[in-house]
Amino acid sequence: MIASVLLQGTDGLRAQAEIFNEIFSVFLGLGTLIGVIVVSYMLWNAYKYRDDGSEPKESFDPPVLGELPTGKGGPKAKKLFLSFGLSAIVVISLVVYAYGLLLVVEQGPDAPGVESADMEVDVVGYQFGWEFQYPNGVTTQNTLYVPEDSAIELRVTSRDVWHTFGVTDLRIKSDAIPGDYSETWFTTDGEDLASGEERTHQIECFELCGSGHSYMTGEIVVMDDQDFNTWYDEQAAALENESDGSGAATNETDSGNGMENATNAMTAQGVEA
Structure with a gap:
């Protein structure tokens, strides 16, 4: 079903070169964008929370080894869970997208809705x-x-x-x-x-x-x-x-x-x- 949606070109069949180029471009573009965002955010936090020699605030809640935040520890814990959720959505979306295209490569002229090879x-x-x-x-x-x-x-x-x-x-x-x-x-x-x-x-x-x-x-x-x-x-x-x-x-x-x-x-x- 996924393959049928993605089929285009000769008799509904896309060229393998086009498919692999598209996968490469999407992964490269999205990976570059996410990489820039993550590295920029990391550098900004490293600068913002750098050690200035002062004592930590009383409200500071240090992470505990072996424990995950529950989401009740304030906005920082919620940000962590939000980042996990967004990461999972991106990864699952890419897997489904790439799998659908690779089904086209795997099935070729035998894919549903495609005429047999010429x-x-x-x-x-x-x-x-x-x-x-x-x-x-x-x-x-x-x-x-x-x-x-x-x-x-x-x-x-x-x-x-x-x-x-x-x-x-x-x-x-x-x-x-x-x-x-x-x-x-x-x-x-x-x-x-x-x-x-x-x-x-x-x-x-x-x-x-x-x-x-x-x-x-x-x-x-x-x-x-x-x-x-x-x-x-x-x-x-x-x-x-x-x-x-x-x-x-x-x-x-x-x-x-x-x-x-x-x-x-x-x-x-x-x-x-």
Whole structure:
């Protein structure tokens, strides 16, 4: 229910990057405001009640170790209880607010009131590259092509060791574990691409997986919807026309040997493999 209220964007789905940026901004802003108030009040009280060398007033009621004020000790005790109450309200409100937004991240296209993902793609990690398997059987290496204004669901796994698929600017990350699948998603709404224009997001592996780990990168290419459909249909046609028995069509950046690609990348940058 909370998630449904907070859903907006493509088919009612907000981007993960937008959600995490909002949570960060709210917590940073509110934390800064409260911090300034608390520190200022503390410094003001330290100055106001500084030791001036005089004897304490007869009405002074010092705190007793192990006892809490009951609220009957005057305005100071009431202020203490008021501060506790306000703190509890702020903390509970932030927890409920953040929990509702994180439900959106957790449920993604499966959230109530949201249409299913526009496309589901299997992501297979290997040393040291990424393979993307589309619903029509088309397979690409290290480059994921997606249409704009879409919700994309990813099923992530690995064929050798543990990897972690992640895209920093989309705020997504998902473990790639051999024999198991984890899921993540992202949206491409708001791209506003013209025909022939593309936008890219860098893919990285966030799990140390071998000597070529730092070169295990790729990219997500967001295309104009019409351009993507043309590319997708062409790849499907090429797949049907293949006669070499490979069973998959690949894009121009086919990289069947991940270790060889990592070695070539290191050599090109002057690093001894």
